[in-house]
Amino acid sequence: MPTNSFDIRNFVPTIADGLQVDLPPMMPVRQGFPGEYVADIEAAVREQLARFSRLDLQGKQIAITAGSRGIKVMVEVLRAIVAELRTMGAEPFLVPAMGSHGSGTAPGQIAVLEKLGVTEAAIGAPVRSSMDVVELGTIENGTRVYCDKLAFQSDGIVVCNRIKAHTAFTGDYESGLVKMMVIGLGKHTGATALHQLGFDHFEHAIPAAGEVVLANAPILFGVGVVENAYGKMAAIEGIAPDRIMERERDLLVYSKAIMGRIQLDDIDVLIVDEIGKDVSGGGMDPNVTGRSALGLAIADTPSIQRIIVRDLTEATAGSSMGLGMADFTTKRCVEKINLAVTYTNALTALVLLPPKIPMICESDQAALAFALRTARIQHADGARIVRIKNTKDLEEIWVSEAYRTDLAGRDDMRVLEDAQPMRFDDAGNIF
Known part of the structure; x- marks a missing residue:
């Protein structure tokens, strides 16, 4: 009986070429959180x-x-x-x-x-x-x-x-x-x-x-x-x-x-540079993203239409727990997944959503195109996009120009530089 093999590492959607969109400029923002701490x-x-x-x-x-x-x-x-x-x-x-x-x-x-x-x-x-x-x-x-x-x-x-x-x-x-x-x-x-x-x-x-x-x-x-x-x-x-x-x-x-959080209410696309067990037990913290391992809503979190996960941390050793809460990821990220480690974690915790693999894109640029085309927005160049390193390091984030009015007069969020176009390398990945 013939068998068919499916090599996920070499499977990449090719339709992204037809999804060219105009991306809004992004600006770096420093978030302020309660900073009291014990010195000694x-x-x-x-x-x-x-x-x-x-x-x-x-x-x-x-x-x-x-x-x-x-x-x-x-x-x-x-x-x-x-x-x-x-x-x-x-x-x-x-x-x-x-x-x-x-x-x-x-x-x-x-x-x-x-x-x-x-x-x-x-x-x-x-x-x-x-x-x-x-x-x-x-x-x-x-x-x-x-x-x-x-x-x-x-x-x-x-x-x-x-x-x-x-x-x-x-x-x-x-x-x-x-x-x-x-x-x-x-x-x-x-x-x-x-x-x-x-x-x-x-x-x-x-x-x-x-x-x-x-x-x-x-x-x-x-x-x-x-x-x-x-x-x-x-x-x-x-x-x-x-x-x-x-x-x-x-x-x-x-x-x-x-705790650290994204101090904005409505987000069309959230870009997460990395997830991993060293960042959060769930790969990416649902108390930041609003998406839990059980698919339940989390209170006091932003409304986020689409989430892109770009990569896994090195320290997570291939565990992609949490990737299932994203809507899009990259071929680069998927190539680092250790399914044995990931599935063992999932079976121990009795959760099936976190280890799932979302839509795979050739590059960051392709993932953004997918996300913006599927989000409920009229014009991509006016999209409300937020980019974070991970769900633990939230002091400095990037936000699109559409948030400028929201940030005016806020003491807890300070724009560090003028907005600038998103830059990609020859492979379509964010610099």
């Missing part, structure tokens, strides 16, 4: 942990969680926590708290931390990694809740994590201490159990499972970190176990208020 991280950690100074930790083995996300200040925060625990007489150690990340193996999770700079030499405490877990109980629907065995058998667990909006679901508890207790410390077994429910159930399942952990695991206290739009630490708080649920909810509201 060590002093801030010392101040926050002072509220637990009455705890008897002499000779106690204390586990500290270390996650898999590249948080800029986390090495400094963990190092300061270790130092303070030692002054209290404790013997701290780190446990990877990252669910199934690192290929779901103990050595793999240590390797993830090493890439983030979280090592014994850098932090001042040993890293102990195991995938063994202890069952703590169940939530109402019968889903089992687990905890890392090494952490559970310690004399106390310090849960440390950044609190921020999640990329796949919304609720009172998204990325933060509660999710780290439930999925991070749950290791592969716990993460799989929760993910089987699907992200649409996380709004209720995460806090319910969090209560199970707080009731049955030796949680000593939490350390919640909030970053501003510039990647600096805006706040850090030491939180007693009985206040974690309350305080995380409040800190998430604060985090969302100061």
Whole structure:
């Protein structure tokens, strides 16, 4: 029986040549976001942990969680926590708290931390990694809740994590201490159990499972970190176990208020230079684009007609998670996709939209032609186009001339130079 092969790397739409459009000039703009930050991280950690100074930790083995996300200040925060625990007489150690990340193996999770700079030499405490877990109980629907065995058998667990909006679901508890207790410390077994429910159930399942952990695991206290739009630490708080649920909810509201975003309402075409797991867990943050992994609308985001993704980051190692939320991409981007890595991520998270591949174009110029022809606009040269590096670095962006009136008199967005024509190389890619 004959077989037909389809080489996606050599498949490129050829009709783009007939889609010549007049592109509007673009101007660089600097966005301003709330910039408060903690200058002395060590002093801030010392101040926050002072509220637990009455705890008897002499000779106690204390586990500290270390996650898999590249948080800029986390090495400094963990190092300061270790130092303070030692002054209290404790013997701290780190446990990877990252669910199934690192290929779901103990050595793999240590390797993830090493890439983030979280090592014994850098932090001042040993890293102990195991995938063994202890069952703590169940939530109402019968889903089992687990905890890392090494952490559970310690004399106390310090849960440390950044609190921020999640990329796949919304609720009172998204990325933060509660999710780290439930999925991070749950290791592969716990993460799989929760993910089987699907992200649409996380709004209720995460806090319910969090209560199970707080009731049955030796949680000593939490350390919640909030970053501003510039990647600096805006706040850090030491939180007693009985206040974690309350305080995380409040800190998430604060985090969302100061996060980076595109501060424009209506966008015809958004050009994203790169996506990747190192940018956002979802490749590109739906809290910026408004397009979630479940296809649901995200509040307080711009209305965007068409999204173009130009490329993958090098650090994403071929994972194209998030590409499915775009409308167009380039041949250059598709050639970098590692389907094995991408599909593994998708199947673990039980999401099917993020790994999909949108329409493939020969070049950036062709992608823009497709996007502008399919967007609901009368004249392409008056289109409202925004170009960003990625969904994390949003301080400097490019916007089309059509936004000039919108920007007049705004303190939070400043035009840096006069508008200039978009420039392409011989291959049709943006300079």
